[in-house]
Amino acid sequence: MASSDERPGAYPARNGAENQPPGDPETMKTVMIDKGAAMMQSLKPIKQMSLHLCSFACYGHDPSRQIEVNFYVHRLNQDFLQCAVYDSNSSKTHLIGVEYIVSERLFEALSPEEQKLWHSHDYEIQTGLLVTPRVPELVAKTELQNIAKTYGKFWCTWQTDRGDKLPLGAPSLMVSPQDVNMGKIKPGLLKKRDDEYGISTESLKASRVDIMGPERKNPMADYWVHHGKGLAVDIVETEMKKLAPFP
Amino acid sequence: MEKAVHLSTKNGPKVPGEPTKTGTSMVDTAASAVQSFAPINQIHQHLCAFHFYAYDMTRQVEAHHFCGHINEDMRQCLIYDGPDANARLIGLEYIVTEKLFMTLPDDEKKLWHTHEWEVKGGFLFMPGVPEAIQRQDLEKVAKTYGKVYHFWQVDLGHQLPIGLPNIMMAVTRDGQLYPEMIKETEKQFGVSMDKERESRAYMKGPDHGIHPLANGGGKGLTLEVREVDIKPVESVPRVFV
Numbered sequence: 128m129a130s131s132d133e134r135p136g137a138y139p140a141r142n143g144a145e146n147q148p149p150g151d152p153e154t155m156k157t158v159m160i161d162k163g164a165a166m167m168q169s170l171k172p173i174k175q176m177s178l179h180l181c182s183f184a185c186y187g188h189d190p191s192r193q194i195e196v197n198f199y200v201h202r203l204n205q206d207f208l209q210c211a212v213y214d215s216n217s218s219k220t221h222l223i224g225v226e227y228i229v230s231e232r233l234f235e236a237l238s239p240e241e242q243k244l245w246h247s248h249d250y251e252i253q254t255g256l257l258v259t260p261r262v263p264e265l266v267a268k269t270e271l272q273n274i275a276k277t278y279g280k281f282w283c284t285w286q287t288d289r290g291d292k293l294p295l296g297a298p299s300l301m302v303s304p305q306d307v308n309m310g311k312i313k314p315g316l317l318k319k320r321d322d323e324y325g326i327s328t329e330s331l332k333a334s335r336v337d338i339m340g341p342e343r344k345n346p347m348a349d350y351w352v353h354h355g356k357g358l359a360v361d362i363v364e365t366e367m368k369k370l371a372p373f374p
Numbered sequence: 375m376e377k378a379v380h381l382s383t384k385n386g387p388k389v390p391g392e393p394t395k396t397g398t399s400m401v402d403t404a405a406s407a408v409q410s411f412a413p414i415n416q417i418h419q420h421l422c423a424f425h426f427y428a429y430d431m432t433r434q435v436e437a438h439h440f441c442g443h444i445n446e447d448m449r450q451c452l453i454y455d456g457p458d459a460n461a462r463l464i465g466l467e468y469i470v471t472e473k474l475f476m477t478l479p480d481d482e483k484k485l486w487h488t489h490e491w492e493v494k495g496g497f498l499f500m501p502g503v504p505e506a507i508q509r510q511d512l513e514k515v516a517k518t519y520g521k522v523y524h525f526w527q528v529d530l531g532h533q534l535p536i537g538l539p540n541i542m543m544a545v546t547r548d549g550q551l552y553p554e555m556i557k558e559t560e561k562q563f564g565v566s567m568d569k570e571r572e573s574r575a576y577m578k579g580p581d582h583g584i585h586p587l588a589n590g591g592g593k594g595l596t597l598e599v600r601e602v603d604i605k606p607v608e609s610v611p612r613v614f615v
Contacts, residue, residue, distance in 0.1 A: 150447030206391030367594030
């Protein structure tokens with residue numbers, strides 16, 4: 128019915144400026160209602176996001192398709208992080224998915240079938256692809272050392288890089304940049320990001336030589352690298368178990 | 375009726391892990407002081423509602439949406455299993471007006487659900503906001519369509535987000551949601567869904583009625599994973615170090 132590795136049928140985009148979803152600008156009334164309500168609500172869970180990371184990810188069914196990603200991270204404890212993922216760090220951005228990050232210890236306790244869905248982070252940190260905008264390296268070091276030993280699971284629900292003006296189709300499983308030809312990030316993409324943030328990936332690499340990956344990198348992670356097979360997701364119709372008629 | 379399986383989340387298992395070390399949390403404190411959180415700052419609204427699995431209505435979850443407007447016609451929401459600081463991020467939802475929904479290809483429409491009865495029935499509400507103010511926004515929400523994925527099956531007691539994503543659906547008529555789940559939520563947030571229903575009786579759903587393809591087109595939906603061949607990883611020309 129819908130698959131993460133298929134292009135959806137064409138549809139007319141309305142009012143869509145380049146890269147913006149179709150739709151009218153917010154009315155003043157909407158803005159005022161929202162501001163009024165926001166004053167009465169504490170929004171506690173989202174206030175827990177305390178770290179912004181910028182890096183790159185690749186589509187699990189086609190790692191040659193690469194995107195810049197911006198993670199807003201909530202660390203629940205020393206072993207687990209949950210992240211909202213956007214395609215830029217501006218206010219006019221698209222929520223493109225969610226990533227979960229677990230320590231090596233938690234990862235090793237997962238079943239092999241589950242481990243296939245996860246990716247490692249050491250390469251993207253060691254090569255300076257993953258950055259902590261505005262936070263000096265010296266300050267960020269502890270977190271970078273932590274995250275370099277973790278594994279992540281990233282579902283992407285909006286393929287903005289192929290021009291989708293609305294979130295279409297099935298979620299894609301994403302993978303991380305890796306030290307193989309297809310897993311290396313295209314120079315143009317990297318330069319665009321580095322210019323925007325005023326970063327030199329080369330100097331970051333030099334300052335991160337002592338950052339180590341997991342004690343023992345699990346071969347079930349980064350499944351595509353070791354097995355030459357990507358993972359695509361399909362949505363299939365089935366019978367719904369019901370308590371009452373639906374819809 | 376089966377034992378309700380909605381009692382997941384508020385007293386659910388803690389996420390496994392050691393307490394955050396001081397050295398680590400200091401980085402996060404420093405970061406939050408200097409970094410820009412522009413996308414997160416767009417989130418300005420908390421909505422509480424209920425979702426069930428698109429292939430299994432008997433599995434129901436209280437879903438806390440934290441939403442921001444992309445524009446007048448579209449919102450994007452992070453979904454948590456509770457309203458507190460330790461809530462788990464379990465999914466996301468996109469909400470569009472009927473105008474945008476109608477531009478979707480037919481196969482895509484099936485993945486979206488309607489909000490009319492969630493709102494008019496009183497099941498969806500904004501914690502902490504007086505009904506008179508909520509109504510001004512919810513009368514718009516009643517006309518919209520949503521697409522929800524959950525990534526963490528907290529209702530099964532999973533300590534970690536394992537498995538594939540799930541498409542979720544929302545209530546479309548009375549008799550679908552567990553009464554005891556509704557009562558617990560009413561008690562926790564000091565709301566009365568009956569009162570909300572009365573005050574929302576004037577609201578209307580989509581102008582063209584509920585699209586027949588929405589809400590799964592009447593079918594259940596589930597996700598499967600499939601291996602695909604990819605080019606040998608070293609076959610891509612080496613153009614840079």
